[in-house]
Amino acid sequence: MTGKTVAQTTKYVIKYKLNDERRFEFAQLETGTQEEALAALQALHGKTDDVITDVKVSKAL
Template sequence: MTTTTKYVIKYKLNGERRFEFAQLQSNSVEEAKQALAKIHDASDEITDINVSKAL
């Protein structure tokens, strides 16, 4: 079983700053993009992704 850690993903959605919490295996931007793609429409522009460990 893979272990996950709670991370905060800071990003811009269509130019508006947002953040989400997610259980990820690592703090990779690619994994964060996949998590964000699940909750937003394909037409949404997601930029400036930053992943850090939640406190």
């Protein structure tokens, strides 16, 4: 054992609009907050001029 603790994550679905186009992604998040989901989407889409809006998070089935 290395002594590292692993954060507990849950699979969520993130519904959002990217440049006014409806999209969704699945992500493993710790808390499932809108802020955490937005950070995951920004990491996924990188540093672009894309506009991410209408972020909604729910547990995946």
